[in-house]
Amino acid sequence: MSREYRRSMPLLPMSMVMQLTELSARQIRYYEEHNLIEPVRSEGNRRMFSLDDVDSLLEIRELLEQGINMAGIKKVFDMKTNRVNKPNILSISDSELRTILRDEMQQARIMKKTSLRQGDLTRFTQKGK
Incomplete structure (x- = not known):
């Protein structure tokens, strides 16, 4: 129950x-x-x-x-x-999310600025942890 x-x-x-x-x-x-x-x-x-x-x-x-x-x-x-x-209308796949993040980081690199998400992502990509 x-x-x-x-x-x-x-x-x-x-x-x-x-x-x-x-x-x-x-x-x-x-x-x-x-x-x-x-x-x-x-x-x-x-x-x-x-x-x-x-x-x-x-x-x-x-x-x-x-x-x-x-x-x-x-x-x-x-x-x-x-x-x-109300059902959750916004649904996004992992591959779509990766594409959005990659585009955002490339745009930030072109503009010579740090992406707001880059700091969040570094904790997942650090070596040795």
Whole structure:
């Protein structure tokens, strides 16, 4: 069972989440209405919260204490969601990276300047180590 799966399991009832987050039931329902958390409903239609939900509620409380309004909190959560769900668009092979670095170093040599990366690369090319 992966860590992500365990953290997303709905385990905690509203009363426990209220104690952990020091938020009222009304506040928690309000954040649910705004889709900042998504607790699962039990067969008896009771909200069950995951550890991820608790973390989100604590983050909401912290952002509110810093003076950020609900619109700002929604933007923060949207940015977080987009970053997690967005695949890494920039993908470069080793040979492409070597070509870029070689071109950069040749350009620096032509301009009679030291490449910014040259210092970083010397630790990999030093003899005797």
